[in-house]
Amino acid sequence: MKFFKRKNKKDKSAVEQTDQATETTDNLSTSQTRENEAVDIVVPPELLAQGVEPHQYQLSQQLSKTNDNFGKKMKQLFSIKKQIDEDLFEELETTLLMADVGAAATMEVIENVRKSLKRRNLSDSDAVFGALKEQLTALAQVVEKPLEIDQSKQPFVILVVGVNGVGKTTTIAKLARKYKGMGKKVMLAAGDTFRAAAVEQLKTWGEREDIPVMAQSTGADSASVIFDAMNSAKAKNIDVLIADTAGRLHTQSNLMQELEKISRVMRKNDETAPHETLIVIDGGTGQNAISQVREFNKANKLTGVVITKLDGTPKGGVLFNLASEFGIPVRFIGVGEKSTDLKPYVAADFVEAIIN
Ligand SMILES: Nc1nc2c(ncn2[C@@H]2O[C@H](COP(=O)(O)OP(=O)(O)OP(=O)(O)O)[C@@H](O)[C@H]2O)c(=O)[nH]1
Numbered sequence: 001m002k003f004f005k006r007k008n009k010k011d012k013s014a015v016e017q018t019d020q021a022t023e024t025t026d027n028l029s030t031s032q033t034r035e036n037e038a039v040d041i042v043v044p045p046e047l048l049a050q051g052v053e054p055h056q057y058q059l060s061q062q063l064s065k066t067n068d069n070f071g072k073k074m075k076q077l078f079s080i081k082k083q084i085d086e087d088l089f090e091e092l093e094t095t096l097l098m099a100d101v102g103a104a105a106t107m108e109v110i111e112n113v114r115k116s117l118k119r120r121n122l123s124d125s126d127a128v129f130g131a132l133k134e135q136l137t138a139l140a141q142v143v144e145k146p147l148e149i150d151q152s153k154q155p156f157v158i159l160v161v162g163v164n165g166v167g168k169t170t171t172i173a174k175l176a177r178k179y180k181g182m183g184k185k186v187m188l189a190a191g192d193t194f195r196a197a198a199v200e201q202l203k204t205w206g207e208r209e210d211i212p213v214m215a216q217s218t219g220a221d222s223a224s225v226i227f228d229a230m231n232s233a234k235a236k237n238i239d240v241l242i243a244d245t246a247g248r249l250h251t252q253s254n255l256m257q258e259l260e261k262i263s264r265v266m267r268k269n270d271e272t273a274p275h276e277t278l279i280v281i282d283g284g285t286g287q288n289a290i291s292q293v294r295e296f297n298k299a300n301k302l303t304g305v306v307i308t309k310l311d312g313t314p315k316g317g318v319l320f321n322l323a324s325e326f327g328i329p330v331r332f333i334g335v336g337e338k339s340t341d342l343k344p345y346v347a348a349d350f351v352e353a354i355i356n
């Protein structure tokens with residue numbers, strides 16, 4: 001089982017061979033993708049014996065803070081209350097709201113739980129728990145749509161946007177590593193020309209992952225850096241070009257206009273670009289995530305969301321809030337600072353990890 005090979009870090013060459021063998025195709029099955037990402041967390045043998053899947057155990061560990069605030073609280077609630085009454089639904093509502101599921105999504109979920117119980121004529125708390133998990137999974141599935149790299153685009157350009165410090169540059173490094181591992185030729189564009197250290201940060205990641213970075217000096221025009229990088233990528237037959245941008249407050253209209261300019265200029269190079277506009281959202285942001293997505297979506301039509309820092313927050317419920325409000329596909333989730341800490345988003349796994 002490859003999972004065990006990955007745990008034995010001494011046997012690095014075996015691990016790398018295994019990775020290459022499985023990552024050369026775009027059409028990775030979910031289980032292959034999961035196995036390739038199974039890295040540090042060791043599953044206790046007794047859980048393995050009980051049939052716990054390694055990737056699921058890992059994800060549960062990484063999302064344990066949200067689980068504490070979500071699944072565990074619900075379990076406590078259901079262990080106290082065995083009968084369904086209005087108090088139980090009120091407490092459930094509070095738990096969902098506290099985990100940042102958002103008012104509209106909370107109402108929708110609770111309403112659907114009620115209907116489902118009525119339809120099936122059930123009235124014990126286990127049934128509520130089951131129905132709740134079903135409803136949350138259904139909502140989480142609305143935004144499950146993996147990012148596919150259209151190979152007819154040379155290069156396929158991913159523009160990465162978001163407010164300051166959410167993990168854009170780190171996510172770019174993670175994506176670059178992932179696509180390189182799948183046998184693609186990857187290039188990065190240092191479109192964050194605003195902060196002195198930003199170009200250096202991207203270059204450092206590029207060196208670490210052995211991926212070329214197209215950069216100009218701090219203060220250069222971001223749109224032209226990305227435009228030039230697109231030309232260079234074409235000349236070098238790059239498959240995937242990922243462009244960084246400076247973090248900006250979604251409330252600052254001049255900075256949002258600058259983003260509009262970036263995609264306008266990109267379209268002069270390739271009228272179908274950017275082929276993916278990813279917004280990176282810090283999983284701990286809470287309700288503010290909604291206004292971030294709304295404003296960034298006005299400036300540049302967003303095609304995907306990455307929710308980062310889910311390893312450090314009890315507020316992973318924000319995913320449901322975004323799903324219900326916008327329905328924009330969640331492509332990946334970030335679960336740590338290393339370049340391997342990016343997971344393709346799988347709704348059922350996510351729900352299982354936060355409610356188990
Ligand atoms: N725990 C954790 N930390 C993360 C994750 N993603 C990014 N970080 C950390 O968040 C901090 C900011 O990351 P950056 O990638 O520089 O964020 P950014 O959005 O590019 O920031 P600006 O360019 O300044 O807007 C760094 O310390 C990262 O290591 C994650 O999934 N989990």
Ligand SMILES: [Mg+2]
Pocket residue numbers: 168169170192198244245247
């Ligand atoms: Mg950055």
